[in-house]
Amino acid sequence: MKNVPFSKEQIVKIAEKFPTPFHIYDEKAIRENAKRLNKAFSIFEGFKEYFAVKACPNYHLMKLLKEEGFGSDASSLAELILSEKAGITGEDIMFSSNNTPIEEFAKAKELGAIINLDDITHIKYLEDGLGLPELLSFRFNPGPLKGGNAIIGKPEDAKYGLTKKQLFEAYAEIKKKGVKRFGLHTMVASNELHYKYFVDTAKMLFEIAVELKKELDIDLDFINIGGGIGIPYKPDQKEVDVEKVAEGIRLEFDELICKNGLKHPKLYMECGRMVTGPFGYLVTQAIHKKEIYKNYIGVDACMANLMRPALYGAYHHITVLGKENKLRDRIYDVVGSLCENNDKFAIDRELPEIENGDFIVIHDAGAHGHAMGFNYNGKLRSAELLLKEDGSVKLIRRAETLDDYFATQIFE
Secondary structure (H helix, E strand, C coil), X not given: CCCCCCCHHHHHHHHHHXXXXXXXXXXXXXXXXXXXXXXXXXXXXXXXXXXXXXXCCCHHHHHHHHHCCCEEEECCHHHHHHHHHCCCCHHHEEEECCCCCHHHHHHHHHHCCEEEECCCCHHHHHHHHCCCCCXXXXXXXXXXXXXCECCCECHHHCCCCECHHHHHHHHHHHHHCCCCEEEEECCCCCCECCHHHHHHHHHHHHHHHHHHXXXXXXXXXXXXXXXXXXXXXXXXXXXXXXXXXXXXXXXXXHHHHHCCCCCCCEEEECCCHHHHHHHEEEXXXXXXXXXXXXXXXXXXXXXXCCCHHHHHCCCCCEEECCCCCCCCCEEEEEECCCCCCCCEEEEEEEECCCCCCCEEEECCCCCCCHHHCCCHHHCCCCEEEEECCCCCEEEEECCCCHHHHHCCCCCC
């Protein structure tokens, strides 16, 4: 069973002002989680978490996370600008993108962001367009050296990053061209729940750091082990023990970095899902019941509000407010209204009996939820709310309107 940080009575009152569907985020839980992550990795001097903006690109949440010491991991012009508006600039921004237009590199350079290149050809592209900065980083794709997972796929099938051979050629080239500081990055899994995966990823990067020192006399300024820490979407799953992750990485750091006499690179991460995911909820209402070959509950949300179940077949737990302790003796598909048969939040899910008007909470929607919304069928993206630590609720993004939807149409 999963709990929610609000009661049915609270949601009824909130819905009077902000109609369903809406996303609501738990400020207290997000802050506590951020503090826990920072504390776990405080054993590394200079550690920094760069929040993956793509997971939940909301100004207010980014401001909140900045207050907790987080930077931002941006991958587009919009995410760079959002970071800037939230007061995050300079090397508190990690700009990691792919197939990148020069305009985005220009904004990253203007902000003083760390530029993390995805391809060896981007060295010349950046040099010709803007000149090379003092600090450059590269994304390493280990190919068959490291397994991926279901969401991100096999590294050798991924479009991201440099091969190991290219990586060493790239560092040699930029050193020759006058770059003074160097970073290393990888990202090879998403929503991974086994702590050892992250320890092994760090070990792989530390081994490359040792080789870079021996072959090119390069000391890395930082090593960014990426993100990908998963969350327990299903009630029987366990969250990743971040303390155990940090301790495991520290052992590898001591063995490979310290014992080989390397200058100590700073350790960075770029988690998104585990930072906000468990603490965001999609609240919707049942509006129709349909009984044909299966039993359906139609809700006023759809894929425009949460795409993961349709895109990945992802499980999101569901709570029917006020019926938490009722017997789950009904089998339902919980569906939206799009003209797509995969517009479903749950398939053959055991739930208590649902009546029209019931408030339904879809859990773990705080990352890759609202952010992945779209306007197919002319559906509008919902509002985002912040449940404050004092129990009050703040609107942090208004719901889209039909005027918004038609604003780019030319009616003539």
